[in-house]
Amino acid sequence: MNRRALLGAAATAAPAALAMPALAQSAPELRWRLTSSFPRNLDILYGAPEMIARRVAAMTDNKFQIRVFPAGEIVGGLQALDAVQAGTVECAHTAPYYYVGKDPAFAFFTAMPFGLNTRMFNAWYRHGGGAALAAELFGTYNIVAFTAGDTGAQMGGWFRKEVKTLADLQGLKFRVAGFAGQVFARLGAVPTQVAAADIYPSLERGTLDAVEFVGPYDDEKLGFSRVAPNYYFPGFFEPGARLHLMVNKAAFEALPTAYKAALEAACAEADQDMTARYDAANPQALRRLIAAGTQLRPFSREILSAAWKATHELYDETGAKNERFKTIWESYRRFRDDEYTWFRVAENSFDNFAFTASQTVR
Amino acid sequence: MNRRALLGAAATAAPAALAMPALAQSAPELRWRLTSSFPRNLDILYGAPEMIARRVAAMTDNKFQIRVFPAGEIVGGLQALDAVQAGTVECAHTAPYYYVGKDPAFAFFTAMPFGLNTRMFNAWYRHGGGAALAAELFGTYNIVAFTAGDTGAQMGGWFRKEVKTLADLQGLKFRVAGFAGQVFARLGAVPTQVAAADIYPSLERGTLDAVEFVGPYDDEKLGFSRVAPNYYFPGFFEPGARLHLMVNKAAFEALPTAYKAALEAACAEADQDMTARYDAANPQALRRLIAAGTQLRPFSREILSAAWKATHELYDETGAKNERFKTIWESYRRFRDDEYTWFRVAENSFDNFAFTASQTVR
Numbered sequence: 001m002n003r004r005a006l007l008g009a010a011a012t013a014a015p016a017a018l019a020m021p022a023l024a025q026s027a028p029e030l031r032w033r034l035t036s037s038f039p040r041n042l043d044i045l046y047g048a049p050e051m052i053a054r055r056v057a058a059m060t061d062n063k064f065q066i067r068v069f070p071a072g073e074i075v076g077g078l079q080a081l082d083a084v085q086a087g088t089v090e091c092a093h094t095a096p097y098y099y100v101g102k103d104p105a106f107a108f109f110t111a112m113p114f115g116l117n118t119r120m121f122n123a124w125y126r127h128g129g130g131a132a133l134a135a136e137l138f139g140t141y142n143i144v145a146f147t148a149g150d151t152g153a154q155m156g157g158w159f160r161k162e163v164k165t166l167a168d169l170q171g172l173k174f175r176v177a178g179f180a181g182q183v184f185a186r187l188g189a190v191p192t193q194v195a196a197a198d199i200y201p202s203l204e205r206g207t208l209d210a211v212e213f214v215g216p217y218d219d220e221k222l223g224f225s226r227v228a229p230n231y232y233f234p235g236f237f238e239p240g241a242r243l244h245l246m247v248n249k250a251a252f253e254a255l256p257t258a259y260k261a262a263l264e265a266a267c268a269e270a271d272q273d274m275t276a277r278y279d280a281a282n283p284q285a286l287r288r289l290i291a292a293g294t295q296l297r298p299f300s301r302e303i304l305s306a307a308w309k310a311t312h313e314l315y316d317e318t319g320a321k322n323e324r325f326k327t328i329w330e331s332y333r334r335f336r337d338d339e340y341t342w343f344r345v346a347e348n349s350f351d352n353f354a355f356t357a358s359q360t361v362r
Numbered sequence: 363m364n365r366r367a368l369l370g371a372a373a374t375a376a377p378a379a380l381a382m383p384a385l386a387q388s389a390p391e392l393r394w395r396l397t398s399s400f401p402r403n404l405d406i407l408y409g410a411p412e413m414i415a416r417r418v419a420a421m422t423d424n425k426f427q428i429r430v431f432p433a434g435e436i437v438g439g440l441q442a443l444d445a446v447q448a449g450t451v452e453c454a455h456t457a458p459y460y461y462v463g464k465d466p467a468f469a470f471f472t473a474m475p476f477g478l479n480t481r482m483f484n485a486w487y488r489h490g491g492g493a494a495l496a497a498e499l500f501g502t503y504n505i506v507a508f509t510a511g512d513t514g515a516q517m518g519g520w521f522r523k524e525v526k527t528l529a530d531l532q533g534l535k536f537r538v539a540g541f542a543g544q545v546f547a548r549l550g551a552v553p554t555q556v557a558a559a560d561i562y563p564s565l566e567r568g569t570l571d572a573v574e575f576v577g578p579y580d581d582e583k584l585g586f587s588r589v590a591p592n593y594y595f596p597g598f599f600e601p602g603a604r605l606h607l608m609v610n611k612a613a614f615e616a617l618p619t620a621y622k623a624a625l626e627a628a629c630a631e632a633d634q635d636m637t638a639r640y641d642a643a644n645p646q647a648l649r650r651l652i653a654a655g656t657q658l659r660p661f662s663r664e665i666l667s668a669a670w671k672a673t674h675e676l677y678d679e680t681g682a683k684n685e686r687f688k689t690i691w692e693s694y695r696r697f698r699d700d701e702y703t704w705f706r707v708a709e710n711s712f713d714n715f716a717f718t719a720s721q722t723v724r
Contacts, residue, residue, distance in 0.1 A: 026423055058623035059421055061388055114716050117709070119481065119514070122634060123641035152481070153708040215708065234712035261420035262624070269630035272484060279485035283700035286707070298711055308719050338645035340720040345648070346515040346577065347479070348717060349660055350596035351710050354476050357670050358702045 026256050032066045034245075035084075037077040037094035040070050042218055044277045048149040048243060048270045049093040055266040056259075064259050066091070081246060085142045090251040093148060095243055097178050102141075104179075104318050105325045108332055109134050109145075111154075111238040113183050113311040115332070118150045118240035118275055120339040128335045133328050144252045146267035149243035149274030152282075154235035155219065156299055157212030158228035160203065164300055175199060175211040179314065180237030186310035187303070203227045214241075216285035217278060225294040232297050236307055243274070388618050394428045396607075397446075399439035399456035402432050404580055406639045410511040410605060410632045411455040417628040418621075426621050428453070443608060447504045452613040455510060457605055459540050464503075466541075466680050467687045470694055471496050471507075473516075473600040475545050475673040477694065480512045480602035480637055482701040490697045495690050506614045508629035511605035511636030514644075516597035517581065518661055519574030520590035522565065526662055537561060537573040541676065542599030548672035549665070565589045576603075578647035579640060587656040594659050598669055605636070 034053070038045040046068075053066040069089075071077030080092035081099050097110035108115075108130075116124055124130040125147060138145040157176065163169055170188040174181075181191030194202050194211075202208040204227045211228065212235065213219045225231070245267050252260065290296060299307075315333075319326030396415070400407040408430075415428040431451075433439035442454035443461050459472035470477075470492075478486055486492040487509060500507040519538065525531055532550040536543075543553030556564050556573075564570040566589045573590065574597065575581045587593070607629050614622065652658060661669075677695075681688030 055623060055627055059620050059627065061620050114719070117712070119637060119641055122638040126635055126638040127642035153712050155708055216704075234708045234715070236712060236716070239712050239716070258421050258423050261417060262627070265417055265421065265624070265627040265631045268634060269627045272630060272634045273488055275481060276484040276488040279481055279701065279704075280489035280697075283704040286704055296707065301715075304715050305719070308716075337720050339641065340717045342578075342641075342645040342648055343713065344717045345658065346517055346596045348710075348713050350479070350515050350598060350601050351705065351713070353596070353663075353666050354598070354601070354670075355702045355706045355710060357476070357667070358699050 026258065027060065027063050028256065030064045030255075030259070032064075032090040032251070033074065034066050034068045035071070035074045035080050035089050035092045035094075036068055037071050037080045037092070037098065039072070039077075041221060044217065044274060044281065045149070045243065046070065047277070048274050049245065051270045051273060052093075052148065052245065052263070052266045055269060056262050059262040059266070060259060064255075064262065068093070081141065081143070084246045084248050087248050087250070089248075091245055091247040093243060093245055095241065096145070097241075100178050103137065103324065104322055105137055105328050107179050108328050109137075109147075109242060109244065111178075111241040112332070113179055113237040114308055115239055116336055116339065118152050120336065120343070121150070121240050121242060122147075123339065124332065124335045129331050130335075133331060137324065137328075138246065139249070142249045144247045144249050145244045146247070146264055147242055147271045148245040148267040149271055151214055151238070151241045152275050152278050153215075154238040154241060155212070155215050156232035156235045156237075157210050158203075158219070158224040159210040159230040159232060160206070160228045161209070162230055162297065163210075163232070163303065165302055166306055169303070173207065173209045175202075175208055176237070179311075180212070182314055183237060183307055183310050186314065187306055200224070200227065212237075215278065215282050216289055217281040220285045220289055225289055225292055229293055229295050230297050231289065231294045232299055234299070236299070236304060237311075388620065389422065389425050390618065392426045392617075392621070394426075394452040394613070395436065396428050396430045397433070397436045397442050397451045397454045397456075398430055399433050399442045399454070399460065401434075401439075403583065406579065406636060406643065407511070407605065408432065409639070410636050411607065413632045413635060414455075414510065414607060414625070414628045417631060418624050421624040421628070422621060426617075426624065430455070443503065443505070446608045446610050449610050449612070451610075453607055453609040455605060455607055457603065458507070459603075462540050465499065465686065466684055467499055467690050469541050470690050471499075471509075471604060471606065473603040474694070475541055475599040476670055477601055478698055478701065480514050482698065482705070483512070483602050483604060484509075485701065486694065486697045491693050492697075495693060499686065499690075500608065501611070504611045506609045506611050507606045508609070508626055509604055509633045510607040510629040511633055513576055513600070513603045514637050514640050515577075516600040516603060517574070517577050518594035518597045518599075519572050520565075520581070520586040521572040521592040521594060522568070522590045523571070524592055524659065525572075525594070525665070527664055528668055531665070535569065535571045537564075537570055538599070541673075542574070544676055545599060545669055545672050548676065549668055562586070562589065574599075577640065577644050578651055579643040582647045582651055587651055587654055591655055591657050592659050593651065593656045594661055596661070598661070598666060599673075 034049050036046055040046050049068045056064050075083040078098050080094035083089050084092045095110045096106040099106045172189040173192050174184055174189045175194045176191050184191050199211050315329055319329050396411050398408055402408050411430045418426050437445045440460050442456035445451045446454045457472045458468040461468045534551040535554050536546055536551045537556045538553050546553050561573050677691050681691050
């Protein structure tokens, strides 16, 4: 860790509180900057920290102000963690799995192939030991983090041609990030990193064969359906994807107790609200996409089964090389298997009957 | 509405704020009482308002204190709404569907047979018009309400004997409340109200044939498995069950802006946290129940299909007699059908593959 950066962070955060007279210290005027990993036009992702900022301001009589900046204005979308660690900004809204290059364990706190879905993640994080494991990991980066949004289960991506069997995946150039890329590599595909602006032309030229992004509402904006009309599901590599508010530790510790509580509660509210926004927006977006020619297709059992096997081999191998990953995977996996067993009973049996009945009866 | 009660409520709520000197008005010292509809031993249900109270205190430097009372100490569990409306207490933590006797539309805000599940309700409530419809309904009772907890999909109940066909439901004495009772009546069962303390002896004597309560974690405490070992799923009549914090309107309006925001955010946090607690606790409880002899059984397609039909007939007939119910049902149903269609794609296809794979592969 960078000692100068740590000192820099403290210097950024502390003065406002320290300079106040004793009586007013419990409610100091603070101005924080927040860097988002997302552009403004991804309005549900970008909207979460705006909601947090509005709520925190309201709870503190406008004394604690957080200004939200889109990706690229202060630092790039993938430099958010570094900026918080170094104290360049007090906080960021970002996805921990962008930082798997630093430590693969970050993936647990956004999305794991065949991992916990949105509700199960909440249960593990809040009441299954997840938050303590997250605090340890983020703590080594000088960061206090709060969950602040989830997309729900994502889609599997846009493919120029149909992929029915494992043979169809061989050599397939797929823009897919992180662990999902490693899973697809084991299945014979070629995971590729392409900057957001280049995805569409790359698909059009055939430099890319497929791309995954989020789900109908966000994907619709990027126009993939025109060049890669086969829209696969489920996004087995992201059964939920969690965003976090990452706060510089020194900045957080310098907050009065009431502001700490306000920030944490505001994050919890935004956490749930993001999923609600996606769930409300996705059905109409999917309908529009289908009307525009999108072909909705399920991944075959052959592909899903091979992916399940490759995923678990990858977890075991990653754990053998990384003690922290192994520790978290053991907690996460035990919890996941229990949740899968329980959710089959009440939730899944309801879904399977009712989702079908609503389309066939009356 | 009762004019004296309204005046009483204002008198209860306003003085603390009005008596403060001008400078301190933005952060007055307040003491509120909250009546819960639940006993302390249902610790997840009872814990939600305790969490809200702790968080609100922390956000206001302990100036805004809410004291939580279990059902029966101030008023009975089913009198919570009346107590808030009359201003006997400033607020309550309760389930709106306890009050379907006043207006059947209250059911929309807790649980509807074949209705929205936990996540879908969030989407409808926050971003599908639900909150505005709730505000209208609660407003006529002098109440401002915030969602504050959900159980997730419930179980279908404990049955002394197996129920395989509609014939097995004829004359079955089933302790089940509200709309679910009306659905079962249409299927030939005899819905019955039995006070909580009498359920177990009634099952033992055969005065009751079946009882539904919540899910494994809460049900385990009541010991039903010993006398009615057939534990059915899914609880199609409660695909989620939402609790609310109901606040006396005059008391709420008298709050400073910062306290209003703190209360609302604290409710949102507790809303999500309750489901996380249930999801974390239910798997182990179900395992213990099965080890103790519980027989886990799915409702047959014959019963589910008949229930689906009876449910929708009931909604149409209720709407024909109650304009508010009809208006809300139109919003709720359109939203539900869209959600069911979308959730089949990414969420349900993931669940169906992964839940099975985790039990069969590796």
